[in-house]
Amino acid sequence: MDSELDDRKAAILRAVVEQYIETAQPVGSQNVADRTEVSVSSATVRNEMVALEKDGFLAQPHTSAGRVPTDKGYRFFVDQLVRPGPLGPAERQKVREFFARAHGELEQMLQDTSRLLSGLTSYAAVVVGPPAETATIRSVQVVGLGARVAMVVAVLSNGAVVKHTIELDDSVGEEHLGAVTAHLAPHVVGRSLVDLADVPPSGNAVLDTVTNQATGALRVTAREEPDHVFVGGAARMAAAFDAVETVRSVLDTLEQQYVVVSLLRDVLDRGLSVAIGHEHGLEPLSECAVVVAPYGGEGGSRGSIGVLGPTRMNYPQALAAVAVVSQRLGHRLEEG
Amino acid sequence: MDSELDDRKAAILRAVVEQYIETAQPVGSQNVADRTEVSVSSATVRNEMVALEKDGFLAQPHTSAGRVPTDKGYRFFVDQLVRPGPLGPAERQKVREFFARAHGELEQMLQDTSRLLSGLTSYAAVVVGPPAETATIRSVQVVGLGARVAMVVAVLSNGAVVKHTIELDDSVGEEHLGAVTAHLAPHVVGRSLVDLADVPPSGNAVLDTVTNQATGALRVTAREEPDHVFVGGAARMAAAFDAVETVRSVLDTLEQQYVVVSLLRDVLDRGLSVAIGHEHGLEPLSECAVVVAPYGGEGGSRGSIGVLGPTRMNYPQALAAVAVVSQRLGHRLEEG
DNA sequence: GCCTGGCAGTCGGTACAATCGAGTGCTAAT
DNA sequence: ATTAGCACTCGATTGTACCGACTGCCAGGC
Numbered sequence: 001m002d003s004e005l006d007d008r009k010a011a012i013l014r015a016v017v018e019q020y021i022e023t024a025q026p027v028g029s030q031n032v033a034d035r036t037e038v039s040v041s042s043a044t045v046r047n048e049m050v051a052l053e054k055d056g057f058l059a060q061p062h063t064s065a066g067r068v069p070t071d072k073g074y075r076f077f078v079d080q081l082v083r084p085g086p087l088g089p090a091e092r093q094k095v096r097e098f099f100a101r102a103h104g105e106l107e108q109m110l111q112d113t114s115r116l117l118s119g120l121t122s123y124a125a126v127v128v129g130p131p132a133e134t135a136t137i138r139s140v141q142v143v144g145l146g147a148r149v150a151m152v153v154a155v156l157s158n159g160a161v162v163k164h165t166i167e168l169d170d171s172v173g174e175e176h177l178g179a180v181t182a183h184l185a186p187h188v189v190g191r192s193l194v195d196l197a198d199v200p201p202s203g204n205a206v207l208d209t210v211t212n213q214a215t216g217a218l219r220v221t222a223r224e225e226p227d228h229v230f231v232g233g234a235a236r237m238a239a240a241f242d243a244v245e246t247v248r249s250v251l252d253t254l255e256q257q258y259v260v261v262s263l264l265r266d267v268l269d270r271g272l273s274v275a276i277g278h279e280h281g282l283e284p285l286s287e288c289a290v291v292v293a294p295y296g297g298e299g300g301s302r303g304s305i306g307v308l309g310p311t312r313m314n315y316p317q318a319l320a321a322v323a324v325v326s327q328r329l330g331h332r333l334e335e336g
Numbered sequence: 337m338d339s340e341l342d343d344r345k346a347a348i349l350r351a352v353v354e355q356y357i358e359t360a361q362p363v364g365s366q367n368v369a370d371r372t373e374v375s376v377s378s379a380t381v382r383n384e385m386v387a388l389e390k391d392g393f394l395a396q397p398h399t400s401a402g403r404v405p406t407d408k409g410y411r412f413f414v415d416q417l418v419r420p421g422p423l424g425p426a427e428r429q430k431v432r433e434f435f436a437r438a439h440g441e442l443e444q445m446l447q448d449t450s451r452l453l454s455g456l457t458s459y460a461a462v463v464v465g466p467p468a469e470t471a472t473i474r475s476v477q478v479v480g481l482g483a484r485v486a487m488v489v490a491v492l493s494n495g496a497v498v499k500h501t502i503e504l505d506d507s508v509g510e511e512h513l514g515a516v517t518a519h520l521a522p523h524v525v526g527r528s529l530v531d532l533a534d535v536p537p538s539g540n541a542v543l544d545t546v547t548n549q550a551t552g553a554l555r556v557t558a559r560e561e562p563d564h565v566f567v568g569g570a571a572r573m574a575a576a577f578d579a580v581e582t583v584r585s586v587l588d589t590l591e592q593q594y595v596v597v598s599l600l601r602d603v604l605d606r607g608l609s610v611a612i613g614h615e616h617g618l619e620p621l622s623e624c625a626v627v628v629a630p631y632g633g634e635g636g637s638r639g640s641i642g643v644l645g646p647t648r649m650n651y652p653q654a655l656a657a658v659a660v661v662s663q664r665l666g667h668r669l670e671e672g
Numbered sequence: 673g674c675c676t677g678g679c680a681g682t683c684g685g686t687a688c689a690a691t692c693g694a695g696t697g698c699t700a701a702t
Numbered sequence: 703a704t705t706a707g708c709a710c711t712c713g714a715t716t717g718t719a720c721c722g723a724c725t726g727c728c729a730g731g732c
Binding site for chain 3: 707710713715717720728729731
Binding site: 104105138143145153164232234235236238239242244245247248249252254255 | 489491569575585
């Protein structure tokens with residue numbers, strides 16, 4: 001394809017993208033020519049611009065307006081023209097402070113992280129918790145709640161807790177549940193939720209029934225427990241767009257957590273760290289770009305974080321923020 | 337005060353409010369006079385309107401425009417002019433179906449309930465989970481996670497699970513934790529998180545230290561565990577306002593969960609079920625109204641639900657939806 | 673052959689005036 | 703006390719003119 005551009009075209013494209021990101025206004029040839037990096041006249045810039053437009057990197061909202069980058073233009077920009085970009089000192093400081101006093105529970109920390117990331121970039125941020133598969137069960141317990149209902153609770157090695165209620169037969173009394181716990185625990189502790197073996201029968205029918213219910217419940221949590229998603233700074237999307245209808249549809253999508261999760265997963269699976277406009281298939285987000293990164297090392301539990309903003313987002317900044325936060329978060333989770 | 341209005345004034349006020357709720361346009365005297373309920377001329381309506389405006393029930397955006405209800409006008413409307421209002425058959429059906437197949441975990445169900453309520457009203461909905469105080473501990477366990485970190489997990493009678501990590505001394509081994517659990521459990525099971533007694537010392541220094549850490553951790557969860565809040569349909573706020581800045585500030589407030597919780601609590605404490613505009617102190621929500629109801633009976637765990645919309649919300653519908661859902665949800669939670 | 677200055681042309685945005693019309697307040701008549 | 707009528711207000715709409723920021727193209731210059 002034509003994804004090669006000579007130096008001058010590249011410089012012009014860069015100028016347009018940077019300018020447009022900054023001002024949100026179509027940028028004209030004069031404007032570009034004034035930049036020191038481009039030392040040709042506006043007429044020459046215009047000529048190059050028609051070429052860039054023909055190749056699909058730029059577009060014109062209407063005749064006699066400046067040019068605006070297309071998705072393809074942004075793509076070239078992030079792929080070829082942009083280094084990760086440094087984080088400002090103020091932001092560095094924020095990150096440092098955050099991780100210095102980051103404390104406590106996994107979920108709370110992930111939620112706070114999404115707020116941090118949103119604050120750093122002033123876009124919406126998403127943090128997907130580590131999937132249950134990667135953690136092993138440290139402890140399991142069956143607890144009676146009411147007359148005929150009990151709850152299976154398992155503590156995982158990454159500090160998450162999963163639970164699921166089970167319906168009991170009338171014949172099961174509180175006293176059986178302790179036995180079930182005792183019988184069940186040795187066979188599941190140390191394993192992951194996804195590779196639970198069947199527990200060998202004990203001979204006692206009641207006990208075995210409940211035990212099977214419990215392992216079944218655990219398997220269910222592994223399968224249908226939605227990956228925990230934490231969205232921070234959704235309100236900032238309102239500031240990023242001025243069409244209220246766009247805001248609505250973006251927020252609407254953001255509320256469907258599984259959509260967000262699979263979006264991030266898709267992007268990562270395709271080996272990308274940025275998806276722009278229509279590149280991800282989600283129509284309601286076609287005016288958005290996402291910057292994604294996995295966190296968590298090989299050993300520990302892996303998850304992903306992302307920033308969602310308008311296609312004209314500040315890519316260098318977003319890339320830097322996502323990179324730093326994912327790295328620090330990964331470290332943090334590994335040390336427990 | 338002047339909170340008494342003769343029948344005609346009341347009828348006119350009602351007409352203005354209903355019309356404005358429907359069209360979002362200032363409503364004029366002619367428009368009101370055309371209504372069958374008001375059988376006087378537009379001139380008379382005008383005369384009454386100046387009175388209503390002087391008394392603060394109506395306002396004029398500018399001269400030569402129609403009238404718009406003030407917060408006080410809405411207040412009179414909901415207090416005097418509106419019966420709870422029936423739920424449409426389609427909505428009834430939605431509610432019925434929802435509770436018919438409502439299943440599983442507490443948190444999931446509350447989240448889904450917020451979606452339901454939002455769907456019924458097409459405003460944003462908030463569900464605040466039952467506070468930890470009302471539930472008693474059914475089971476407690478201390479589980480080692482890493483080298484020097486353990487987790488205290490307690491299962492509550494309402495099906496909630498609270499957890500908190502504690503830092504261990506080097507000298508504490510995995511084998512101690514079982515002993516701590518055994519020593520701790522009898523003294524806390526059956527009690528509420530808020531009235532934990534100190535556990536009498538066992539004589540073993542290490543064991544007692546960890547036990548105290550564990551009870552401390554439990555107390556912390558009771559105190560600082562934020563009430564769980566579930567917001568549904570926040571995106572619908574975008575459709576309710578056309579000023580993007582309003583949308584932003586409302587969403588921003590909605591993200592600060594503790595603000596939302598205390599808003600609902602405040603309203604209920606004042607014995608209200610509706611708070612309009614400036615009646616609740618939150619400036620960013622001054623263009624919003626909330627309709628609130630507690631759920632959960634005397635015995636069971638209590639929480640609250642609410643609908644957040646523009647001041648010109650459809651009060652009859654919102655009141656009906658909130659009433660029905662809170663009642664059904666309460667029943668549902670009592671039966672477990 | 674590539675750049676560039678110059679120029680005609682396009683088109684959105686703004687400023688201004690005229691007009692329209694919904695709605696008001698007031699008054700006089702019933 | 704009610705109402706018909708009327709003068710008046712003022713936002714919204716329309717039309718016009720104009721400005722200015724662009725573009726595309728062409729002809730002349732390096």
